[in-house]
Amino acid sequence: SAVISQKPSRDICQRGTSLTIQCQVDSQVTMMFWYRQQPGQSLTLIATANQGSEATYESGFVIDKFPISRPNLTFSTLTVSNMSPEDSSIYLCSVGGHGTEAFFGQGTRLTVV
Amino acid sequence: LAKTTQPISMDSYEGQEVNITCSHNNIATNDYITWYQQFPSQGPRFIIQGYKTKVTNEVASLFIPADRKSSTLSLPRVSLSDTAVYYCLVGRRINSGGGADGLTFGKGTHLIIQP
Numbered sequence: 001s002a003v004i005s006q007k008p009s010r011d012i013c014q015r016g017t018s019l020t021i022q023c024q025v026d027s028q029v030t031m032m033f034w035y036r037q038q039p040g041q042s043l044t045l046i047a048t049a050n051q052g053s054e055a056t057y058e059s060g061f062v063i064d065k066f067p068i069s070r071p072n073l074t075f076s077t078l079t080v081s082n083m084s085p086e087d088s089s090i091y092l093c094s095v096g097g098h099g100t101e102a103f104f105g106q107g108t109r110l111t112v113v
Numbered sequence: 114l115a116k117t118t119q120p121i122s123m124d125s126y127e128g129q130e131v132n133i134t135c136s137h138n139n140i141a142t143n144d145y146i147t148w149y150q151q152f153p154s155q156g157p158r159f160i161i162q163g164y165k166t167k168v169t170n171e172v173a174s175l176f177i178p179a180d181r182k183s184s185t186l187s188l189p190r191v192s193l194s195d196t197a198v199y200y201c202l203v204g205r206r207i208n209s210g211g212g213a214d215g216l217t218f219g220k221g222t223h224l225i226i227q228p
Contacts, residue, residue, distance in 0.1 A: 004156075033215045042200070043157070045215040058215070092156050097213040098204030102149070104156025 002095050003028055013020035013112050015085055020079045021108045023093030028057035034066070034096060037090040037107070046091075049076045083112045117201045122223040131188045133222050138182045144203040146184045151198045151221070156228060160199075161186070162207055163187030188224075198225045 003026040023032065030099040045094050047057045047068055055068040069077045080087050088111050096102040118136040125131045137146065145164050148182040149157040161168055163184070174187040188195055198221040204214065 030141050031213055033213075034214075042218040042220050043216070043218065048215055094156065094216075095213075097216045098202075098215040099207070100211050101159045102157070102216055103215070104158070107154070107156055109154075 001101075002029065002103040003107035004093055004095065004103055006093050006108050008108060009106060010113070015084050015090065015112055018079055018081045019083065019110060020077050021091055021093070023076045023078070023105055025074045027097055029095045030073070031095070031097075032070065032076045033094040033102075034068065034076075034078045035092045035094060035104075037092060039089070043092065046078070047078040069071055080110065083110075085112045088112045117203060117219040119199075119219060119222045121220060122225065124225050124227065125191055126227050127191050127192055131191050131195070131224060131226075133188075133199055133201075133224065134183055135186070136183045137201070137203050140181050140203050143205070145206045146175065146181075147156045147202045147204065147207070148173070148175065148186050149200045149202065149216075149218075151200065153197075157200060157218075159207075164206070185228055191224075191226050193226050193228065196224060198223050 005024045007022045032049045035043040037043045045058050046061045047055045049055045049068045049070040051070045051073050067079045090107040090109050092107045093105040145162050147162040148160040150160050151157040161173050161175045163166045165177050176185045200218050200221040
């Protein structure tokens, strides 16, 4: 199993600003994943973050808007840049997926005003 | 990855058995069926995975017919705390090696348990 801690748990931000979300895992993992869950919706994969390489983004998500860092095997950050109200969502960090059991953080609830 | 279709919502009562069906008509030969549960304000958590026939663990049972084009998650004697969204996914078997791939979630089934 894996224990995943995300910070902050929630935030209210002004439009045009940026927020960096931190994700800490209690064990070393090769791949970490970032998801977005819009209000009342399912989860959508944003990107896959491998340590030591550029993140791989899914269709509809770009690095300029969602830059990701992966400095070591237990930590990653996701930045939501130049925010607008449409970015109001829950952002979740995960390890594992198809091929392994997936574990998720509690999520970061972002509200952009 | 095979697309999945589930009922958007279901209601039941405490103590009842709840069965949630998922359709996955285009499931590949090597795909497994996996169910995740998500409580409000939490990330999803793994419930059960299966390939064919029946799988049972301490939380649920998973029934998969021979053609594997659908599956049914069965929750015995539900309680109020089983109110959650349940997601059906198809993909590689857990511990199949080769690392992990990101998950593709469908809309899920919002299960509401009433007293």
